[in-house]
Amino acid sequence: MTVPADHLAPVYAQWPLDVVDASGVYLHTRDGRRILDLYGGHAVAALGYSHPRLLAALDRQARSLIFQSNAVPLEVRSRAALRLTRFAGLGLNTVFFINTGAEANENALKLALKITGRRKVVAVEGSFHGRTAAAGAVTWGAAKKWYGFPQAPFDVEFLPRGDLEAVRRSVGTDTAAVIVEPVQGVGGALDLGASFLEALRVRCSEVCAQLIFDEVQCGMGRTGFPFAANLYGIAPDMITTAKALGAGFPCAALLLADHVASHLKTDDLGTTFGGGPMACAMIETVVDIIESEGLLANVRNLSRQIRDSCVVGPVTGTQGAGFLLGLRTRRPAKDVQKELLEQHDILTGTSGDPQVVRILAPYVLESQHVDALRAALISLPA
Numbered sequence: 001m002t003v004p005a006d007h008l009a010p011v012y013a014q015w016p017l018d019v020v021d022a023s024g025v026y027l028h029t030r031d032g033r034r035i036l037d038l039y040g041g042h043a044v045a046a047l048g049y050s051h052p053r054l055l056a057a058l059d060r061q062a063r064s065l066i067f068q069s070n071a072v073p074l075e076v077r078s079r080a081a082l083r084l085t086r087f088a089g090l091g092l093n094t095v096f097f098i099n100t101g102a103e104a105n106e107n108a109l110k111l112a113l114k115i116t117g118r119r120k121v122v123a124v125e126g127s128f129h130g131r132t133a134a135a136g137a138v139t140w141g142a143a144k145k146w147y148g149f150p151q152a153p154f155d156v157e158f159l160p161r162g163d164l165e166a167v168r169r170s171v172g173t174d175t176a177a178v179i180v181e182p183v184q185g186v187g188g189a190l191d192l193g194a195s196f197l198e199a200l201r202v203r204c205s206e207v208c209a210q211l212i213f214d215e216v217q218c219g220m221g222r223t224g225f226p227f228a229a230n231l232y233g234i235a236p237d238m239i240t241t242a243k244a245l246g247a248g249f250p251c252a253a254l255l256l257a258d259h260v261a262s263h264l265k266t267d268d269l270g271t272t273f274g275g276g277p278m279a280c281a282m283i284e285t286v287v288d289i290i291e292s293e294g295l296l297a298n299v300r301n302l303s304r305q306i307r308d309s310c311v312v313g314p315v316t317g318t319q320g321a322g323f324l325l326g327l328r329t330r331r332p333a334k335d336v337q338k339e340l341l342e343q344h345d346i347l348t349g350t351s352g353d354p355q356v357v358r359i360l361a362p363y364v365l366e367s368q369h370v371d372a373l374r375a376a377l378i379s380l381p382a
């Protein structure tokens with residue numbers, strides 16, 4: 001057996017980028033290039049790089065208390081929970097902190113199955129919810145591609161996107177939960193739309209199933225609203241979030257409506273690292289920066305500018321919401337992504353849809369950066 005030269009599991013395709021550091025919205029490479037990052041490490045770097053207030057909070061918390069477990073009550077943890085639940089609104093007043101998006105979904109599904117005593121979960125075609133046993137079971141296409149477990153831990157049914165008839169047919173009194181990304185990320189920056197989400201809300205209430213919004217990618221300000229739930233004015237029973245939540249510090253959260261939280265008692269859920277003081281200091285600071293620097297409005301305005309000005313060159317249209325935007329391309333998206341990076345030093349992403357370039361820009365983006373994207377797209381072959 002040959003051991004990989006870098007000793008890392010060879011499971012990731014790698015971009016031709018030798019990044020040494022970054023600041024603002026730019027990555028710097030060893031050979032001196034300055035790359036405009038419109039992808040943010042899969043939607044994580046929501047405040048760009050080296051944000052001074054984030055660095056100060058990280059330093060302050062590390063010097064004061066780097067870790068204590070959930071057995072020890074901490075002010076910073078309570079402050080982060082209060083700040084996050086107020087940011088979300090919608091009556092989701094209780095938070096359980098964990099570490100990753102998949103773990104958030106795993107816990108949300110576990111709770112829904114336990115509360116309802118049912119064994120079926122409904123998910124949506126094109127969805128991505130993570131790589132663990134439960135999250136992978138509700139991820140579209142995982143069973144064929146990489147799931148790996150001999151069976152799913154519960155029954156799963158997938159709904160076609162936007163199919164209102166299928167909502168009534170598939171979500172019934174045997175359904176514990178419906179899990180849905182209101183704006184699909186990996187599936188292609190695709191906004192599932194108010195009427196489909198509203199139909200899910202109505203049907204879940206009718207049959208007493210839990211509605212889980214997976215906002216791991218589309219939450220924490222990415223749509224220009226605190227959560228996509230706020231954008232659509234729909235209150236789910238649970239929201240899972242991660243990625244932008246720590247703006248680079250690994251953390252995740254499960255937000256619970258009061259009627260869900262009322263089922264919880266000691267030992268029902270647990271984690272060692274989740275809710276650690278470093279993560280909580282970051283969560284508190286990220287919410288503070290988003291609110292005090294007017295970043296939700298910035299995301300909405302610049303998203304509008306991209307939609308209005310970037311349907312040029314190989315781009316035929318846009319989809320998604322806020323800074324979870326898809327540029328629909330005439331040519332394969334991977335070719336357009338490669339050309340933007342190689343010829344114009346602009347980093348974008350692709351998705352499960354081969355004709356969509358995915359934009360997951362930092363919320364601190366400026367109008368001049370959108371102008372640079374437009375100029376680059378115009379120069380590419382249509």
Ligand SMILES: Cc1ncc(COP(=O)(O)O)c(C=O)c1O
Nearest residue numbers: 100101102128129130185216217
């Ligand atoms: C919508 C969504 N849910 C869940 C996940 C899984 O998150 P993690 O990789 O932190 O486990 C992702 C990751 O891309 C995601 O986009």
